[in-house]
Amino acid sequence: MLAYVVRRILATIPVMLVVALVVFSMLMLAPGDPAAVIAGDQATPQDVERIRQALGLDRPFFVQFADFLWRLLHLDLGTSIFTNLPVTHMIAQRIEPTLALMVLTIVLAVSVAVPLGVVAAWKAGSWIDRGVMLFAVFGFSVPVFVVGYLLAYFFALEWELLPVQGYTPLGEGFLPFLENLILPAIALGTVYIALIARITRATMLEVLAQDYIRTAKAKGLGTRPILFLHGLKNAAVPISTVVGIGIALLIGGAVVTESVFAIPGLGRLTVDAILRRDYPVIQGVVLLFSFVYVLINLLIDLLYTLFDPRIRY
Amino acid sequence: MKRRSVLKAAAALTAGAATGLPAPAIAQGAARVLRFVPQANLANFDPIWGTQFVVRNASMLVWDTLYGIDNSFTPRRQMVESEEVSADGLTWTFRLRPGLRWHDGEPVLARDCVASLERWMVRDGMGQMIRALRQELVAVDDRTFRLRLSAPYPKLLFALGKNNTPIAFMMPERIAKTDPFQQITEFVGSGPMRFNRAEWVPGARATWTRFEQYVPRDEPPNWLAGGKRMLFDRIEWIIQPDPATAAAALQAGEVDWWETPLTDLIPVLRRNRNIRIDIADPLGNVGCLRFNHLHPPFNDVRARQAIAWVVNQADFMRAVVGGDDGLWRPMFSYFTPETPNYTEAGSEILKNTRDPAMARRLLQEAGYNGEPVVMLVAQDLAPLSAMGQVANALLRSIGMNVDYVATDWGTVGARRASREPRERGGWNIFFTWFAGADCTNPASYLGLRAHGEGAWFGWPNDPAIERGRDKWFAARNAEEERAACEEISRAAMISQPFTPTGFYRAYQAWRTNVSGIVPGPLPWFWGVSKA
Numbered sequence: 001m002l003a004y005v006v007r008r009i010l011a012t013i014p015v016m017l018v019v020a021l022v023v024f025s026m027l028m029l030a031p032g033d034p035a036a037v038i039a040g041d042q043a044t045p046q047d048v049e050r051i052r053q054a055l056g057l058d059r060p061f062f063v064q065f066a067d068f069l070w071r072l073l074h075l076d077l078g079t080s081i082f083t084n085l086p087v088t089h090m091i092a093q094r095i096e097p098t099l100a101l102m103v104l105t106i107v108l109a110v111s112v113a114v115p116l117g118v119v120a121a122w123k124a125g126s127w128i129d130r131g132v133m134l135f136a137v138f139g140f141s142v143p144v145f146v147v148g149y150l151l152a153y154f155f156a157l158e159w160e161l162l163p164v165q166g167y168t169p170l171g172e173g174f175l176p177f178l179e180n181l182i183l184p185a186i187a188l189g190t191v192y193i194a195l196i197a198r199i200t201r202a203t204m205l206e207v208l209a210q211d212y213i214r215t216a217k218a219k220g221l222g223t224r225p226i227l228f229l230h231g232l233k234n235a236a237v238p239i240s241t242v243v244g245i246g247i248a249l250l251i252g253g254a255v256v257t258e259s260v261f262a263i264p265g266l267g268r269l270t271v272d273a274i275l276r277r278d279y280p281v282i283q284g285v286v287l288l289f290s291f292v293y294v295l296i297n298l299l300i301d302l303l304y305t306l307f308d309p310r311i312r313y
Numbered sequence: 314m315k316r317r318s319v320l321k322a323a324a325a326l327t328a329g330a331a332t333g334l335p336a337p338a339i340a341q342g343a344a345r346v347l348r349f350v351p352q353a354n355l356a357n358f359d360p361i362w363g364t365q366f367v368v369r370n371a372s373m374l375v376w377d378t379l380y381g382i383d384n385s386f387t388p389r390r391q392m393v394e395s396e397e398v399s400a401d402g403l404t405w406t407f408r409l410r411p412g413l414r415w416h417d418g419e420p421v422l423a424r425d426c427v428a429s430l431e432r433w434m435v436r437d438g439m440g441q442m443i444r445a446l447r448q449e450l451v452a453v454d455d456r457t458f459r460l461r462l463s464a465p466y467p468k469l470l471f472a473l474g475k476n477n478t479p480i481a482f483m484m485p486e487r488i489a490k491t492d493p494f495q496q497i498t499e500f501v502g503s504g505p506m507r508f509n510r511a512e513w514v515p516g517a518r519a520t521w522t523r524f525e526q527y528v529p530r531d532e533p534p535n536w537l538a539g540g541k542r543m544l545f546d547r548i549e550w551i552i553q554p555d556p557a558t559a560a561a562a563l564q565a566g567e568v569d570w571w572e573t574p575l576t577d578l579i580p581v582l583r584r585n586r587n588i589r590i591d592i593a594d595p596l597g598n599v600g601c602l603r604f605n606h607l608h609p610p611f612n613d614v615r616a617r618q619a620i621a622w623v624v625n626q627a628d629f630m631r632a633v634v635g636g637d638d639g640l641w642r643p644m645f646s647y648f649t650p651e652t653p654n655y656t657e658a659g660s661e662i663l664k665n666t667r668d669p670a671m672a673r674r675l676l677q678e679a680g681y682n683g684e685p686v687v688m689l690v691a692q693d694l695a696p697l698s699a700m701g702q703v704a705n706a707l708l709r710s711i712g713m714n715v716d717y718v719a720t721d722w723g724t725v726g727a728r729r730a731s732r733e734p735r736e737r738g739g740w741n742i743f744f745t746w747f748a749g750a751d752c753t754n755p756a757s758y759l760g761l762r763a764h765g766e767g768a769w770f771g772w773p774n775d776p777a778i779e780r781g782r783d784k785w786f787a788a789r790n791a792e793e794e795r796a797a798c799e800e801i802s803r804a805a806m807i808s809q810p811f812t813p814t815g816f817y818r819a820y821q822a823w824r825t826n827v828s829g830i831v832p833g834p835l836p837w838f839w840g841v842s843k844a
Contacts, residue, residue: 031723033726033727033730036727036729036730044759044769045730045770048730050494051494054494054495082356082357083356083357083515084357084498090515093514094514094517149557152561156561157564157565160565163567164558164564164565165558165561165567166551166562166567259554259555259558260555260557260558262517262553262555262558262559264514264516268516268517269516271554272354272515272516272554275693275721275722275723277723
């Protein structure tokens with residue numbers, strides 16, 4: 001097991017290198033010039049050229065890439081072209097809100113979606129089942145920003161129960177922290193709940209049709225142990241897989257959610273950096289997201305062994 | 314009291330009763346904090362290195378100027394106590410006000426101002442002219458410095474006090490010695506507010522705290538001139554990437570003042586009795602359809618004139634500002650309406666009945682034969698996207714083959730610098746707007762420069778425009794300035810360095826408990842208070 005974990009962690013190195021090369025190449029090939037953005041609309045072409053030189057953007061592609069890799073080896077993600085702040089500092093400033101939003105969303109989604117899916121499978125064909133599936137269709141179909149606006153309109157503007165926007169760090173109190181994050185988490189979690197609920201339902205339907213469930217019923221076991229002890233445990237592998245895959249969905253959704261609720265997280269940092277062609281920041285954030293994604297997949301793979309003792313690494 | 318506040322108060326009192334601890338004061342001290350939503354993200358904080366308006370507006374709080382223009386565009390003394398000019402107009406001696414201090418407590422010295430001017434002169438258009446004339450710029454003593462020129466420069470005080478970017482902000486010598494093409498790393502000024510660097514989260518928040526040792530002038534505030542009295546202990550800029558969220562935050566009272574509300578959201582804000590709406594900047598903006606003068610078809614003046622003959626500014630402006638006709642007006646001029654230099658000299662090409670037949674004939678005479686016309690349109694900036702769509706239909710209506718390149722501003726910003734023909738990645742037309750404040754005179758009006766290779770993107774070459782510009786700089790009174798502007802206008806209407814697509818203004822919005830907001834080319838924070 002330990003050897004497997006080490007192997008997997010080592011395997012992330014070539015993955016990250018490929019990601020770094022792809023991201024770097026795409027940025028260099030993409031149109032746009034940070035020097036032009038910095039110089040502003042009133043700048044002369046000479047000003048733009050001098051800024052480009054000062055930033056080192058006039059150097060050949062491979063020189064810039066080699067420089068980037070060298071710094072990366074020293075865990076230095078570089079300095080933002082625009083803010084002149086280290087990229088690691090900017091990521092550190094922004095990571096808490098994004099992490100908090102994602103964790104809250106996952107907790108919320110799993111704790112709502114799994115019971116919903118289980119109940120829907122248990123009551124397959126009933127109005128409860130149809131209601132859950134209707135919600136799933138809604139969750140998949142309505143964009144995150146629409147859900148966000150609707151929530152903000154009702155809960156913040158109409159009923160004045162929660163703030164419209166912003167973020168309060170956890171260190172300043174749990175209640176203000178939750179107040180700011182609950183609407184974004186619901187908005188972001190809607191599609192995630194829909195996804196997990198559907199998968200849970202489908203998997204549970206399959207599991208509940210197995211012989212051992214019939215045997216459990218014949219033994220006289222109650223509904224709860226059948227559903228959650230025998231049923232859900234055996235359905236957990238595909239569900240946890242979807243939870244893992246859904247992290248990518250969350251990363252994409254976080255960009256929109258953070259904009260709608262003005263949360264100073266990594267999603268907004270990424271969008272701002274892309275619009276301004278702030279290459280070091282884009283590279284840093286994409287590398288971080290890729291690393292997190294690889295790690296989460298590793299974690300999910302390890303979780304399989306808990307759910308299914310037959311799985312060995 | 315808002316429902317949330319009531320609920321919070323109840324929760325706090327309950328918690329206090331349960332724990333025996335005193336309940337926290339609700340919104341304690343909130344009246345001394347201004348929460349402001351700026352027009353854009355404060356991504357950098359060096360007003361000489363980065364010339365974006367948002368940087369200038371933020372810098373105004375931290376760095377002071379030697380002079381400042383008032384709402385009549387007259388430069389008034391600000392950090393300067395007095396000045397002397399020799400009879401030949403070549404030697405200027407400036408004396409600083411006593412008691413000026415930097416935010417680190419050190420006194421403001423003449424050598425700081427000399428270093429600041431040296432850095433500014435590299436990046437600013439007027440500064441470069443002064444630099445070309447400079448024979449000597451030295452500190453005479455701690456409060457006095459001298460500038461000796463090789464020729465008189467009548468616009469010197471205007472240059473030192475203008476509000477167009479980059480502004481001649483004063484910085485401590487050690488900071489001002491930074492290469493003008495590198496960012497400064499220390500944000501120490503002598504202005505009325507201190508920048509809280511540790512709280513700066515680019516893209517999210519920037520904050521300032523009142524500088525207790527700032528000594529405002531005695532005169533009442535008037536734009537950049539007069540006493541900059543701060544009535545807040547703290548100013549918070551809250552960056553809002555989404556206009557709908559900014560509108561909701563203003564309605565909910567989570568922010569106090571929104572610099573640039575989206576026109577579409579104005580009706581919603583108007584319905585809220587706690588919000589006031591007014592014109593943000595009376596000097597507004599000038600829409601610009603910019604030609605590339607280096608390559609066909611617009612290297613031929615007749616092709617440019619063809620476009621001018623069919624541009625209907627009402628179509629452009631309604632696309633930009635929507636149905637609110639109070640926000641725009643036609644502008645048969647290159648200079649900002651309702652300002653002293655506004656002139657319609659030679660403007661028949663824009664003013665007369667629109668004439669597509671004339672446009673087609675001119676295009677034919679220019680040798681245009683259906684070649685693609687590359688039009689760069691930034692989709693992420695609503696006014697530019699709107700202008701692009703109108704122009705696309707317009708050019709097609711006169712038989713032009715438009716290659717409509719829908720992209721983002723970052724790409725336009727880079728591609729417009731290309732001098733190559735369209736086959737090799739070049740361009741023929743792009744859109745932008747100029748701040749009306751920049752178009753009140755030729756000083757900082759880069760779009761109206763026409764000195765060929767050295768000119769702004771598009772590189773127009775028209776000696777007649779440049780001659781008029783030289784006359785404006787040499788003008789010694791308002792009449793001479795106006796005559797020079799008329800000469801520029803007549804020449805520009807013929808050669809069309811760009812075609813103005815109209816003049817439009819924008820709104821600003823604030824909570825009714827905020828008072829003292831004065832419309833202007835940038836948000837003035839001095840004199841503003843909150844009940």
